[in-house]
Amino acid sequence: MAGSTRPFSRFEWMIAWRYLRARKAEGGVSTMTWISLIGIMLAVAALIITLAVRTGFRNEFVDTILGANAHVTVYKQSEVNENGLLTNAMPDYETRAEDIRQVPGVTRVAPLVRNQVMANNGDNNAGVEVYGIRAEDILTIPRIANTETSRGDLARFDEGVSVGIQVARELGLLVGDRIKLISPNGVKSPFGGTSPRINTYEVVHIFQSGRYLIDKTRIYMPFAEAQSFFNSEGVADEIEVFVEDPEGIDALTLPLLAAGGEGTLLWTWRDSSSGFLNALAIEDTVMFVLMSVLVLIASLNIISGLVMLVKNKTRDIGILRTMGLSEGSVMRVFFICGSLVGVIGTAFGVILGCLFATYFDSILAFINGASGGQTWDASVRGIYRLPAELEWQDVLKAVGLSLFLSFGITIFPARRAARMNPVEALNND
Structure with a gap:
């Protein structure tokens, strides 16, 4: 039983x-x-x-990484210029950008001029990194162009600069205030030396990207103005690339290298944040x-x-x-x-x-x-x-x-x- x-x-x-x-x-x-x-x-x-x-x-x-930074940054291998100095400037950035834009999976390509300067407002100073970018390109960066977390109007970007919210707080800036940028590599003198370049710009936009470090150190400037300010007329320092699938960026490495041409170097978002x-x-x-x-x-x-x-x-x-x-x-x-x-x-x-x-x-x-x-x-x-x-x-x-x-x-x-x-x-x- x-x-x-x-x-x-x-x-x-x-x-x-x-x-x-x-x-x-x-x-x-x-x-x-x-x-x-x-x-x-x-x-x-x-x-x-x-x-x-x-x-x-x-x-x-x-x-926050993918929404405010390039998924892939394209550089040019350093070479010696006519002055005998090492440089990785891209005089053919338009051609390279167009070739990279044709790679399947790439959604946005933007040439950049990038450099570090001293920012000043009254008695307040801060070291910042300036990104020279075109107005139509900055509008496509999700975390920067987000109207819910930003202040000001990016439609007026060509009239001034866009600064991170922590930069604005550290310098005591509001939209409409003016910020002084000081670059040590400025105007070339007749005697072969250089004197600091000092320009003042209106703050037309303040962004909050979600990353404290970005908001504390980054300023966006119109591309043509950045070329002039940093003595980079006719060249770009790098090309930032956004793709459809950032998690699968490794699969696009070879196509991007091929599209970038000879001497192309890549730095992906995984490389920058791997640690x-x-x-x-x-x-x-x-x-x-x-x-x-x-x-x-x-x-x-x-x-x-x-x-x-x-x-x-x-x-x-x-x-x-x-x-x-x-x-x-x-x-x-x-x-x-x-x-x-x-x-x-x-x-x-x-x-x-x-x-x-x-x-x-x-x-x-x-x-x-x-x-x-x-x-x-x-x-x-x-x-x-x-x-x-x-x-x-x-x-x-x-x-x-x-x-x-x-x-x-x-x-x-x-x-x-x-x-x-x-x-x-x-x-x-």
């Missing part, structure tokens, strides 16, 4: 559920059950929140391992609960065995007890973790306000916000890990209960 019992029959679920609901006076371990359930719930929620924050941070970091991206990958692995250990520790509470349950139900096990219940049925009863705790705890953990991740911005804003705005410092962390982004793969990872550990750990005390001798169980009163 026992051999014909169907696995996980209705009566096995009924016995397991009754044991879980039993009060301590009846030989149950409801307190330990609740501790196990809450522990698993909090561990799963913590794992989901950690994975969501990790994903959100990486996506925000990469988006930080590698650090993020290592941190992701470490955090997942640490959170997995937390889930394991929470799951171990199931063993304690089941061991106590088996001890309290020793006489019941003996009676069930003498009534014909097989070892397999006894094992499944206690396996169901432990598994139910794991499943219910995991389910509540998923709900709690998803809710926390969904409202993470509001929660972080509240904590930041309560702590006086010191929770998230953009000057240290590089980006202005810490988002949390839920991905179904991360939720499945957390659920799979929790259930695997819960089910695996439950087997050991369940087998111990199943192998108990019925006679000894009945005598253990």
Whole structure:
């Protein structure tokens, strides 16, 4: 009769559920059950929140890179000019840009003049990097032309300059103010030397790219004006390229080198951020391992609960065995007890973790306000916000890990209960 019992029959679920609901006076371990359930719930929620924050941070970091910087920067190999100096200026930048524009997957190509200068406003000074770019090209840079985070009017770009918001704060600038730019490589004197070039420009636009370092050091200037200011008439320093699929930039390396012509050098967004991206990958692995250990520790509470349950139900096990219940049925009863705790705890953990991740911005804003705005410092962390982004793969990872550990750990005390001798169980009163 026992051999014909169907696995996980209705009566096995009924016995397991009754044991879980039993009060301590009846030989149950409801307190330990609740501790196990809450522990698993909090561990799963913590794992989901950690994975969501990790994903959100990486996506925000990469988006600020791709939204304000070239996906690929095209340079020319240095060569000696007529004055005997090394230069990588591109006199044929228009031709190179047009050839690169024909490469499949390229969405935007813009020649740049790029140099470092001293910026001044009154008694305030700052070292900045000037990007000389055409008006039609700056309008296509997502994070710079974003009207929601910027001030001023980029339609007037040819009449002045666009500065980063941190540059504006450091120098005390508002839209309409004038900024003085000082270049050490300025006007050439009749005696062969150079004197600093000093020009004043109207601030027509202030942008916030999402990256603190960009906003603190970058100024955009009209391309023709930058050529004149930096003595670069008729040449460009580099060509910035945007592509459809930045994550697949490696596949475009050879076509871009071929289109760029002889002496072309490339610097991709992965090259510029490889150190930080590698650090993020290592941190992701470490955090997942640490959170997995937390889930394991929470799951171990199931063993304690089941061991106590088996001890309290020793006489019941003996009676069930003498009534014909097989070892397999006894094992499944206690396996169901432990598994139910794991499943219910995991389910509540998923709900709690998803809710926390969904409202993470509001929660972080509240904590930041309560702590006086010191929770998230953009000057240290590089980006202005810490988002949390839920991905179904991360939720499945957390659920799979929790259930695997819960089910695996439950087997050991369940087998111990199943192998108990019925006679000894009945005598253990």
